[in-house]
Amino acid sequence: xxxxxxxxxxxxxxxxxxxxxxxxxxxxxxxxxxxxxxxxxxxxxxxxxxxxxxxxxxxxxxxxxxxxxxxxxxxxxxxxxxxxxxxxxxxxxxxxxxxxxxxxxxxxxxxxxxxxxxxxxxxxxxxxxxxxxxxxxxxxxxxxxxxxxxxxxxxxxxxxxxxxxxxxxxxxxxxxxxxxxxxxxxxxxxxxxxxxxxxxxxxxxxxxxxxxxxxxxxxxxxxxxxxxxxxxxxxxxxxxxxxxxxxxxxxxxxxxxxxxxxxxxxxxxxxxxxx
Amino acid sequence: xxxxxxxxxxxxxxxxxxxxxxxxxxxxxxxxxxxxxxxxxxxxxxxxxxxxxxxxxxxxxxxxxxxxxxxxxxxxxxxxxxxxxxxxxxxxxxxxxxxxxxxxxxxxxxxxxxxxxxxxxxxxxxxxxxxxxxxxxxxxxxxxxxxxxxxxxxxxxxxxxxxxxxxxxxxxxxxxxxxxxxxxxxxxxxxxxxxxxxxxxxxxxxxxxxxxxxxxxxxxxxxxxxxxxxxxxxxxxxxxxxxxxxxxxxxxxxxxxxxxxxxxxxxxxxxxxxxxxxxxxxxxxxxxxxxxxxxxxxxxxxxxxxxxxxxxxxxxxxxxxxxxxxxxxxxxxxxxxxxxxxxxxxxxxxxxxxxxxxxxxxxxxxxxxxxxxxxxxxxxxxxxxxxxxxxxxxxxxxxxxxxxxxxxxxxxxxxxxxxxxxxxxxxxxxxxxxxxxxxxxx
Numbered sequence: 001x002x003x004x005x006x007x008x009x010x011x012x013x014x015x016x017x018x019x020x021x022x023x024x025x026x027x028x029x030x031x032x033x034x035x036x037x038x039x040x041x042x043x044x045x046x047x048x049x050x051x052x053x054x055x056x057x058x059x060x061x062x063x064x065x066x067x068x069x070x071x072x073x074x075x076x077x078x079x080x081x082x083x084x085x086x087x088x089x090x091x092x093x094x095x096x097x098x099x100x101x102x103x104x105x106x107x108x109x110x111x112x113x114x115x116x117x118x119x120x121x122x123x124x125x126x127x128x129x130x131x132x133x134x135x136x137x138x139x140x141x142x143x144x145x146x147x148x149x150x151x152x153x154x155x156x157x158x159x160x161x162x163x164x165x166x167x168x169x170x171x172x173x174x175x176x177x178x179x180x181x182x183x184x185x186x187x188x189x190x191x192x193x194x195x196x197x198x199x200x201x202x203x204x205x206x207x208x209x210x211x212x213x214x215x216x217x218x219x220x221x222x223x224x225x226x227x228x229x230x231x232x233x234x235x236x237x238x239x240x241x242x243x244x245x246x247x248x249x250x251x252x253x254x255x256x257x258x259x260x261x262x263x264x265x266x267x268x269x270x271x272x273x274x275x
Numbered sequence: 276x277x278x279x280x281x282x283x284x285x286x287x288x289x290x291x292x293x294x295x296x297x298x299x300x301x302x303x304x305x306x307x308x309x310x311x312x313x314x315x316x317x318x319x320x321x322x323x324x325x326x327x328x329x330x331x332x333x334x335x336x337x338x339x340x341x342x343x344x345x346x347x348x349x350x351x352x353x354x355x356x357x358x359x360x361x362x363x364x365x366x367x368x369x370x371x372x373x374x375x376x377x378x379x380x381x382x383x384x385x386x387x388x389x390x391x392x393x394x395x396x397x398x399x400x401x402x403x404x405x406x407x408x409x410x411x412x413x414x415x416x417x418x419x420x421x422x423x424x425x426x427x428x429x430x431x432x433x434x435x436x437x438x439x440x441x442x443x444x445x446x447x448x449x450x451x452x453x454x455x456x457x458x459x460x461x462x463x464x465x466x467x468x469x470x471x472x473x474x475x476x477x478x479x480x481x482x483x484x485x486x487x488x489x490x491x492x493x494x495x496x497x498x499x500x501x502x503x504x505x506x507x508x509x510x511x512x513x514x515x516x517x518x519x520x521x522x523x524x525x526x527x528x529x530x531x532x533x534x535x536x537x538x539x540x541x542x543x544x545x546x547x548x549x550x551x552x553x554x555x556x557x558x559x560x561x562x563x564x565x566x567x568x569x570x571x572x573x574x575x576x577x578x579x580x581x582x583x584x585x586x587x588x589x590x591x592x593x594x595x596x597x598x599x600x601x602x603x604x605x606x607x608x609x610x611x612x613x614x615x616x617x618x619x620x621x622x623x624x625x626x627x628x629x630x631x632x633x634x635x636x637x638x639x640x641x642x643x644x645x646x647x648x649x650x651x652x653x654x655x656x657x658x659x660x661x662x663x664x665x666x667x668x669x670x671x672x673x674x675x676x677x678x679x680x681x682x683x684x685x686x687x688x689x690x691x692x693x694x695x696x697x698x699x700x701x702x703x704x705x706x707x708x709x710x711x712x713x714x715x716x717x
Contacts, residue, residue: 127368128414130400175305184307191312195351195671196441198314208304230412235441242382242407243312262304271310 175260179253183260186250191243193269197236204268205236207244213257215249223264240267316353317439319346320381320406322364323357324399325388334424335389338399341428342385342435345446345472348690349436349672350697355381367402373409381406383439385431390416397421403435413438425474426716433715445667446471449713450674451489451498454478455685455706464708466500466513471667471712473702479513480520488532488663491713493625494539498711499523501531510544512559524557524564532575537583537625543567545575554588554605567605578623578630579603580647587611587621587630587647598632600647611649620663623647626670629693631655633662633675642675644693655695665712674701676708 175183197203210218222237244265252260321343324335346352361375367386376384387401396418403413413434417427426447433444454467454476466486469476479498480486487508489500496515501508505522510533513520524530528547535542540559545552546566554568554577568574572592579586587600593610596617601608612618616636623630629644629651640660645652660678667673671693676686685706691698701707 127370127402127411130368130402130414130416180307184309187307188309188312191309192315192317193312194317194440194442200441230438232441235439238405238408238410238412242405245407246382260305264304264306266306266308267312268308268310269312272312272314 175253175256179256183250183252186247186252187244187265190247191240191267193239193267193272194235196232197239198269198272200232200236200269202268202270203232203236204266204270205233205240207237207240207265207267209244209263209265211248211250211252211261211263213254213261215252217245217248217250220244236267236269240265243267316351317382318353318355318380319383319385319435319439320355320360320376320379321346321357321385322360324401325364325367327389327392330389330392332392334392334397335387335399338389338424338428338431339385339387341425341472342432345429345432346435348472348697348699350692351436351440352383355379367400371404373404373406376406383412383435385435387431392421395421397424397427399427399431401431403438425470429470442671443669443715445669445672445712445715447716448668449491449716450688450701451479451491451500451711451713452676452688452703452707453486453489453709454703455708456482459682459684466498467707468498468515469703476704479515479518488709489711490534491711492535492539493537493714494535496713497535497539499533499535499542501533510542512542523559524562530555532577534578536579537581543577543579543586545573545577554586567601567603568608569605576620578621580623581625581627585623585647587623589619589621596635598630598649600630611645611647612652613649614652622664622666624666624670625668628670631664631666631673633664642673642691644673653695655691655693656689656698663709665710667712668714674710674712676710678708 206223208221324339326335343354359379384404390398429447432446436444448471457463463482465482466480485503487501498513508529510530533544557564574590577588598612598618598621620633634641641657643654664675686708688701688710
C-alpha cells in the first residue's frame with residue numbers, strides 16, 4: 001500500500017528534476033547568446049573600400065566574396081541614378097545584415113570606374129549624393145521633393161541588433177527609490193524634446209539602452225521605429241537618443257550593474273506641454 | 276509518511292517555481308520613465324557656406340548669416356559663434372569630423388556650398404547633421420534667381436527648423452503692414468510688404484488715401500484691406516503679382532475688417548448698418564454675399580477657424596466689446612471672453628488651437644491667447660498700447676504692433692512666441708502698424 005505513493009512520488013520527483021535540468025534553459029531568451037559583432041563588420045567594410053581604392057581590386061573581390069558568400073545579389077548593371085538610391089532605407093529594414101553588407105560591397109564595386117577619386121566616393125556613400133540628383137533640384141520658386149538619404153554607420157549598427165534582443169520581457173528590478181530617482185535625473189538632464197514633440201499628444205518613445213559597467217553607453221536602440229523618415233515620431237526618437245548619448249557616461253551604482261546594464265527608457269513629453 | 280512525501284513534493288515545487296522565476300527575472304531589463312526634460316535652444320553650428328571660387332560676391336557668407344539670424348530669432352536655436360569652430364569645412368561631400376563639433380557642444384551642423392552662380396541664378400547645396408548621433412538628417416539642392424538669394428536662406432531655415440523641432444517653419448514668409456510716415460497729427464499710412472525678418476520692405480500704395488487692416492490671403496499673393504480711396508471706407512483686394520487693386524462688392528454702407536477664408540475663396544467682413552454693423556461673407560467667384568449676424572450692435576473683426584466650420588468675432592452686444600464664436604452659418608453664437616476689461620481683434624490660429632486677441636483693461640492694452648472654448652487664457656504682452664495680433668503660418672509665433680506714447684511716438688511691429696518669450700522688434704524703415712503674416716511661400 002505504501003509502496004504505490006512512494007513510486008508515484010519518486011517518479012514525480014524524477015519528472016521535476018528532468019524538467020528542471022532540461023526544461024529550464026529553454027526559458028532563457030536566446031538573444032543574449034548572439035554576439036553583437038556588427039560594429040566590426042562595418043569597420044571591415046571601410047577597410048575593403050580603402051583597399052579597393054588602392055587598386056587591389058581583384059584580390060579584395062575574392063576576399064569579400066568568400067566572406068559574404070551568402071550574397072545572391074545579381075544586379076550589377078544598375079543605372080548610376082539608381083545606385084544612389086541604394087538602399088540605406090532598405091538596408092536598415094533588412095533582417096539579414098550580412099546580405100545587406102554584400103549588397104553594399106557590390107555597389108561600391110560598380111562605382112569603381114567613376115571618374116572621381118574613390119575615397120571621396122566612399123564619403124558620398126555615407127552622405128546623400130547631391131551630385132546625381134540634379135533633376136530633383138529644389139527650386140526656391142517651386143519647391144520639390146527631398147532627396148534620398150543614406151544612414152550612417154551608427155544607424156545601420158542599431159538596426160542589425162538581433163530582433164529577439166528587443167523583445168526582452170520588461171520588469172522592474174530592485175533598485176531603491178533614491179537610486180531610481182538619481183538615474184532618472186541623470187537620464188533626463190540632456191533630454192531636450194523639440195517643440196513639436198512636446199506639443200503632440202502622447203508622443204512617447206521607448207529607447208533600449210545597453211551600458212558598460214563604467215556607465216558608458218554601448219548603444220541606444222529605438223524600440224519603436226517611425227514609418228516616415230523625418231516625421232514627428234522620428235524627431236521624438238532622435239531627440240531621446242541625442243539626450244542619452246549626450247549625457248553618457250552615467251554614474252549609476254556599480255554594485256547593481258546587472259540590474260541596469262540593460263534598460264528600457266520611456267521618454268514621455270506629455271507633462272511638458274507648452275513649456 | 277505520506278504527509279512527509281507531500282511536504283517534499285511541495286518543497287520541490289517551490290524550488291522549481293523559484294528557479295523559473297529567477298531565470299526569468301535575470302533577463303528583465305530595468306524600465307524607467309522620463310517625463311521631464313531640459314528645455315533649451317538647440318546649439319547649432321553654421322559654418323560659412325563655401326563660395327564658388329569664381330564668385331567674389333561672398334554670397335555664401337551672406338546666406339549663412341541670414342540662416343543663423345532666422346534660427347536665433349526663433350528662440351529655439353542657439354547658433355554657436357563661428358570663432359569656436361575647430362574643423363574647417365572644405366568639402367561638403369565628406370563626412371564632418373563629428374567629434375570636433377561635439378567638443379564645442381554643437382548638436383546640429385549645417386554645411387553648404389554655393390554650387391554655381393551666374394548673373395541670373397544661384398544653386399546651393401546643403402546638408403544638415405545630427406552631431407550627437409553622427410547622422411545626416413537632410414540634404415537638398417536649391418536653385419533660385421540670384422535676386423532672391425535671401426529666399427534660399429529662408430527655405431533652408433524652414434527645412435532645418437522643421438527637421439529639428441517637428442513644427443513647420445515660418446521664415447519664407449511675407450508681412451503686409453501699414454507703413455507710417457509724417458507727424459502724429461498728419462500721418463501718412465501706406466500699404467507695404469516686407470520679408471518676415473524686416474528685409475525687402477516695399478510700398479504697395481502711394482499714400483494718397485488712408486489704408487488700414489491689411490490681411491494676407493492664406494492661398495495666394497493677395498491682400499485684402501480697408502481704404503478710404505473713394506472717401507468712404509471700403510474693402511479692397513490688392514494682387515501683389517499683377518499689382519492690381521480692386522474694390523470688392525458694392526454695399527450701401529461702409530465695409531471694414533475684412534479677412535480671407537482659409538481656402539482663399541471668400542472674404543468675411545463687417546458692413547455698417549445703422550449705428551451697428553453685421554458680419555457678411557462674400558464669395559469671390561460670384562460676389563454673392565451672405566449675412567451671418569443680425570443684431571443692432573457692432574459685430575466686427577471676424578476670423579474663420581482653419582477648418583472653416585466656425586467664426587470668431589467681436590461684439591458689444593453684452594455692453595462691452597467681447598469675443599464670440601459661432602458656427603460658419605451664423606448660428607450657435609457663444610461668448611468666450613469673460614475676463615476683466617474688453618476684448619477685440621480675435622484671430623484664429625492656423626493650427627486651430629488658440630484664438631489671439633487684444634484685451635483692454637484700465638487703460639492698458641494686452642495681447643493674449645485662449646482656447647476656442649474660452650479656457651486657457653494667457654496674456655503674452657502687456658503695456659501702454661499693444662494691438663492687432665497676427666499668426667505665423669505654424670501657429671506658434673505672433674506679430675503685433677506697439678505704440679509708444681508722446682508727441683513723437685509711433686508704432687512698431689514685434690514678434691513673440693506664444694509662450695510669451697522671445698519678444699523681438701521687427702526693424703522697419705519708419706513706423707509700422709497692423710502686421711499681417713502670409714502663408715509659407717512656394
